[in-house]
Amino acid sequence: MQLDGKVPSGPLAQKWDKHRFELKLVNPANKRKFDIIVVGTGLAGGSAAATLAELGYNVKAFCIQDSPRRAHSIAAQGGINAAKNYPNDGDSIWRLFYDTVKGGDFRAREANVHRLAQVSNNIIDQGVAQGIPFARDYGGLLANRSFGGAQVSRTFYARGQTGQQLLLGAYSALSRQVGLGKVTLFTRREMIDVVVANGKARGIVVRNLVTGQLESHAADAVVLATGGYGNVFFLSTNAMASNVTAAYRAYKRGAFFANPCFTQIHPTCIPVHGTYQSKLTLMSESLRNDGRVWVPKNPGDKRAPHQIPESERHYYLEEKYPSFGNLVPRDVASRNAKEQCDQGKGVGDTGLAVYLDFGDAIKRDGRDVIEKKYGNLFHMYEKITADNPYQAPMMIYPAVHYTMGGLWVDYNLMSTLPGLFVLGEANFSDHGANRLGASALMQGLADGYFVIPYTIGGYLCDTQLDAVSDSDAAFKDTERQVKQRIDKLLSINGKRTVDDIHRQLGLIMWDHCGMARNNEGLDKARGKIQQLRAEFWENVKVPGSVSQFNQSLERAGRVADFLEFAELMVSDARARQESCGGHFNEGFQSEENEALRDDENYCHVSSWEYKGDDTEPEFHKEPLEFENVKLTQRSYK
Amino acid sequence: MSKSINLTLKVWRQDSPFAKGRFESYKAQNISTDMSFLEMIDVVNEQLTLQHKDPISFDHDCREGICGMCGCMVNGQAHGPEKGTTLCQLHMRHFSNGDTIVIEPWRSRAFKLIKDLTVDRGAFDKIIQAGGYISVNAGGAQDANAIPVPQQNAEQAMDAAACIGCGACVASCPNASAMLFTSAKVSQLALLPQGRPEAARRALKMIQCMDKEGFGNCTNERECEARCPKEISIIHIARMNREYIKAAFGSEET
Ligand SMILES: Cc1cc2nc3c(=O)[nH]c(=O)nc-3n(C[C@H](O)[C@H](O)[C@H](O)COP(=O)(O)OP(=O)(O)OC[C@H]3O[C@@H](n4cnc5c(N)ncnc54)[C@H](O)[C@@H]3O)c2cc1C
Ligand code: FES
Numbered sequence: 001m002q003l004d005g006k007v008p009s010g011p012l013a014q015k016w017d018k019h020r021f022e023l024k025l026v027n028p029a030n031k032r033k034f035d036i037i038v039v040g041t042g043l044a045g046g047s048a049a050a051t052l053a054e055l056g057y058n059v060k061a062f063c064i065q066d067s068p069r070r071a072h073s074i075a076a077q078g079g080i081n082a083a084k085n086y087p088n089d090g091d092s093i094w095r096l097f098y099d100t101v102k103g104g105d106f107r108a109r110e111a112n113v114h115r116l117a118q119v120s121n122n123i124i125d126q127g128v129a130q131g132i133p134f135a136r137d138y139g140g141l142l143a144n145r146s147f148g149g150a151q152v153s154r155t156f157y158a159r160g161q162t163g164q165q166l167l168l169g170a171y172s173a174l175s176r177q178v179g180l181g182k183v184t185l186f187t188r189r190e191m192i193d194v195v196v197a198n199g200k201a202r203g204i205v206v207r208n209l210v211t212g213q214l215e216s217h218a219a220d221a222v223v224l225a226t227g228g229y230g231n232v233f234f235l236s237t238n239a240m241a242s243n244v245t246a247a248y249r250a251y252k253r254g255a256f257f258a259n260p261c262f263t264q265i266h267p268t269c270i271p272v273h274g275t276y277q278s279k280l281t282l283m284s285e286s287l288r289n290d291g292r293v294w295v296p297k298n299p300g301d302k303r304a305p306h307q308i309p310e311s312e313r314h315y316y317l318e319e320k321y322p323s324f325g326n327l328v329p330r331d332v333a334s335r336n337a338k339e340q341c342d343q344g345k346g347v348g349d350t351g352l353a354v355y356l357d358f359g360d361a362i363k364r365d366g367r368d369v370i371e372k373k374y375g376n377l378f379h380m381y382e383k384i385t386a387d388n389p390y391q392a393p394m395m396i397y398p399a400v401h402y403t404m405g406g407l408w409v410d411y412n413l414m415s416t417l418p419g420l421f422v423l424g425e426a427n428f429s430d431h432g433a434n435r436l437g438a439s440a441l442m443q444g445l446a447d448g449y450f451v452i453p454y455t456i457g458g459y460l461c462d463t464q465l466d467a468v469s470d471s472d473a474a475f476k477d478t479e480r481q482v483k484q485r486i487d488k489l490l491s492i493n494g495k496r497t498v499d500d501i502h503r504q505l506g507l508i509m510w511d512h513c514g515m516a517r518n519n520e521g522l523d524k525a526r527g528k529i530q531q532l533r534a535e536f537w538e539n540v541k542v543p544g545s546v547s548q549f550n551q552s553l554e555r556a557g558r559v560a561d562f563l564e565f566a567e568l569m570v571s572d573a574r575a576r577q578e579s580c581g582g583h584f585n586e587g588f589q590s591e592e593n594e595a596l597r598d599d600e601n602y603c604h605v606s607s608w609e610y611k612g613d614d615t616e617p618e619f620h621k622e623p624l625e626f627e628n629v630k631l632t633q634r635s636y637k
Numbered sequence: 638m639s640k641s642i643n644l645t646l647k648v649w650r651q652d653s654p655f656a657k658g659r660f661e662s663y664k665a666q667n668i669s670t671d672m673s674f675l676e677m678i679d680v681v682n683e684q685l686t687l688q689h690k691d692p693i694s695f696d697h698d699c700r701e702g703i704c705g706m707c708g709c710m711v712n713g714q715a716h717g718p719e720k721g722t723t724l725c726q727l728h729m730r731h732f733s734n735g736d737t738i739v740i741e742p743w744r745s746r747a748f749k750l751i752k753d754l755t756v757d758r759g760a761f762d763k764i765i766q767a768g769g770y771i772s773v774n775a776g777g778a779q780d781a782n783a784i785p786v787p788q789q790n791a792e793q794a795m796d797a798a799a800c801i802g803c804g805a806c807v808a809s810c811p812n813a814s815a816m817l818f819t820s821a822k823v824s825q826l827a828l829l830p831q832g833r834p835e836a837a838r839r840a841l842k843m844i845q846c847m848d849k850e851g852f853g854n855c856t857n858e859r860e861c862e863a864r865c866p867k868e869i870s871i872i873h874i875a876r877m878n879r880e881y882i883k884a885a886f887g888s889e890e891t
Contacts (some may be wrong), residue, residue: 047775050775051774051775054774054775065698065704065706066696066706066757066758066759067758067759067761067762067802068762069705069762069765069802070698070699070704070705070706070802072698072699072704074699074703074704074705075699075701075703075704084781084782086782121781122776122778124781125778125779125780125781126773126775126776126778127781128778128781128831129771129773129777129778129779129831130770130771130773130831131770131771131794131825131826131829131831131832132798133791133792133794133795133798133825133829134781134791135791135795136785136786136787136788136791137788138788139785140785140786140787140788140791141782141785142781142782158795158798159795161703161795161799164703164798164799164801165795165798168798171765172765172769172770172771173770173773173775175762175765175766175769175770176766176770176772178762178766179766179767179768185762187759187762210751210757239698239699239700239704240697240698240699240700241698273639273671274639274669274671274672276669276672276676276679276680277676278673278675278676278679278700279700281700281701282701380701380702380726383702383722383726383728384673384726384728386728386730449775449776450775450776453775495687497683497686497687499679499683500683541686541687543685543686543689543690543691543692544691544692548652548653548752549653549694549751549752549755551692551694552686552692
């Protein structure tokens with residue numbers, strides 16, 4: 001089956017306006033007759049729930065944490081892009097569109113990306129109106145900084161806490177609607193399944209994490225905004241509760257999964273320092289505005305950084321990519337760091353780190369200026385490592401950070417399961433094979449504030465929706481299946497903890513499906529994952545009972561899904577016999593070790609349909625057509 | 638340099654809101670000083686699990702000091718001994734071999750205990766729902782640069798907006814007051830032109846809600862400021878009080 005992205009016809013720049021005009025409208029009095037479930041209260045879900053309620057729909061919003069304000073989006077540091085062109089440095093909607101398509105290595109849908117660039121400006125307007133304290137210059141106007149993959153300054157920021165401030169903005173809008181009675185909030189709830197009735201998504205089953213009770217909720221449409229699946233690697237920069245469960249359960253109920261192997265490894269994270277480590281910490285990409293990346297020229301040079309003279313330092317990004325320098329896109333920066341370390345030039349105890357040096361910037365601008373820009377990041381670095389980055393260069397290494405893959409959605413953000421919409425990092429739509437910095441916040445909020453409010457109306461108008469209730473058979477059956485699985489997890493009573501198995505899965509994925517992949521490794525990984533999964537179901541130990549607050553049980557359910565999903569990732573990576581963006585198959589590289597695309601055979605979205613636990617998923621292709629940009633070998637030289 | 642230390646933990650264990658709580662002692666052995674406090678508890682929990690015992694429940698998520706999910710009393714101090722640090726960012730290098738560490742949940746009438754170190758901070762959400770926002774719908778905003786905001790105001794608003802809603806202020810206050818939390822939001826929005834129209838009303842509604850949720854009064858103990866992991870200043874309480882007085886005397890609403 002070839003997938004239809006439902007991209008509207010007409011010139012690129014007019015598609016979205018035309019589509020908005022053509023979408024049927026739900027009349028204001030009728031909106032209150034529709035119930036909508038929004039799972040997730042991060043930037044995407046929080047903004048969607050608030051906006052849908054503002055329009056008059058009845059919204060139920062769900063999240064795992066004890067408050068919507070704690071969603072993983074809160075941790076985003078560096079900034080959010082928009083095509084405002086306030087600095088007058090040549091930016092435009094077209095340039096933001098082009099940079100994003102190119103940054104994604106030409107594996108995203110043109111029309112979606114263009115729409116994203118179009119609405120980017122409204123997001124900044126909205127944020128300022130909500131009281132987000134963005135950074136400003138002395139004249140009182142908004143300040144911008146640069147991010148990787150772009151030669152203009154288009155990133156808006158609130159110190160190193162941009163995600164926090166944007167999320168608190170969405171949370172305040174959501175809270176206002178809760179206060180007005182238009183949103184009912186369900187915190188400490190984990191969605192464990194989607195309920196399908198008559199071929200449409202009509203509700204969800206959640207576990208109340210405090211009491212352990214299973215609850216069913218019915219609605220006219222379900223919106224998933226449950227974030228990314230980076231924690232399949234165990235160690236990542238994602239928050240501990242980030243998971244694939246919601247998306248994977250939807251996949252098992254008929255939503256196709258697109259490009260699961262497209263994961264982003266972020267170049268600037270604090271290196272791993274011990275086996276007990278529970279997560280990795282990002283140092284914002286904005287640091288690459290002023291920090292210079294280098295390693296010693298000579299492999300095995302163990303001198304302290306200040307003892308290594310200028311002439312014996314290798315500023316490999318600046319040398320290799322003179323026009324973008326330290327601001328090359330993430331995939332390029334990460335791969336180069338790995339390459340240097342593979343050559344024995346890595347620094348630190350483990351040899352798996354490179355320097356990010358602020359010495360020159362401090363000399364040039366003074367410590368005050370650097371402190372104002374990055375003070376909180378430097379502070380965080382010092383807290384974790386006990387080293388002072390004002391005095392010695394930071395040590396950084398790539399870490400898993402973001403997942404471009406996700407549930408397949410059409411232009412309306414609807415999955416292949418009718419009535420199930422997917423927003424934010426949970427969908428696959430806008431970033432192709434590599435996401436540019438400061439674009440995830442933009443996408444999550446674009447989806448939530450400015451896209452779904454229109455497109456969901458079109459679905460509700462055009463669809464015959466029979467009455468359903470949470471006591472229907474479809475709900476009871478789903479609840480029963482969920483309960484069986486939970487009971488099974490608690491009954492195994494084996495010898496290995498959930499985290500122990502998760503950590504092992506993470507290593508398999510990092511070694512074989514991480515920064516660089518090859519066919520042999522991928523084939524090996526599949527077998528290893530299958531073995532580990534079998535072991536999990538025979539030998540995991542989940543303490544406690546079902547009817548209590550049980551964090552081990554929560555994790556066990558998530559890891560069980562990661563163990564299935566990991567195999568899908570590996571199969572997807574194996575099927576894509578090219579390199580593009582974050583997917584680097586060593587068998588396909590240029591002479592200069594850059595990713596070598598195969599546009600003739602792989603210029604498509606790979607989408608996978610679940611066919612049963614013991615059957616291979618079925619492959620579906622959405623060909624990507626580029627009518628407005630020319631496919632080129634990405635060059636940042 | 639990283640080294641290994643051995644510790645004794647005395648941890649508050651309570652199965653449910655209604656069960657009786659008690660302290661239990663655990664040995665935490667071979668703890669690397671590079672570990673974070675939460676990683677240290679992870680290690681203990683792995684052992685408890687393998688010994689068929691119930692692991693210690695505690696809230697956490699980002700482990701980067703920004704989500705506000707973690708937090709408990711460590712030797713009587715919210716988030717432990719380091720200034721300006723959340724529990725997840727507290728590293729074991731601040732402890733010595735042989736130390737005994739007492740770990741308890743936030744205790745406050747407004748935060749009900751769920752299990753062990755986990756409490757329900759839903760009352761904070763209620764305070765925000767009562768008025769911690771600017772009433773603007775998506776889609777209606779004017780250009781972001783239409784109203785310049787003095788840099789200093791934006792910076793002060795950001796200082797207040799840095800609050801992570803962890804509850805350490807309440808847990809540290811002898812009156813279990815939520816004034817620092819509430820005032821941080823009131824102050825942030827009152828400092829910006831966009832937030833002015835509703836400033837007085839906002840202060841009134843949020844303070845009313847705070848009282849209703851069972852938080853105590855502020856008697857200037859300043860413990861909140863001292864223990865706030867984001868070092869939010871009590872200046873914001875003064876600013877909120879000004880807005881509150883304006884509202885109480887200047888408007889019809891009470
Ligand atoms: C450290 C870090 C820094 C970053 N910095 C930037 C940056 O500077 N700029 C940028 O553009 N991007 C940045 N990103 C990426 C960006 O933050 C994320 O991609 C984005 O915030 C994801 O938003 P979301 O709304 O899609 O999902 P999330 O914020 O992950 O929210 C997911 C929501 O779903 C809920 N949920 C998940 N599963 C379930 C379930 N099963 N049941 C019920 N609820 C569930 C969660 O409780 C949560 O509310 C950064 C990411 C990290 C990790
Ligand atoms: S876990 Fe997020 S602040 Fe500590």
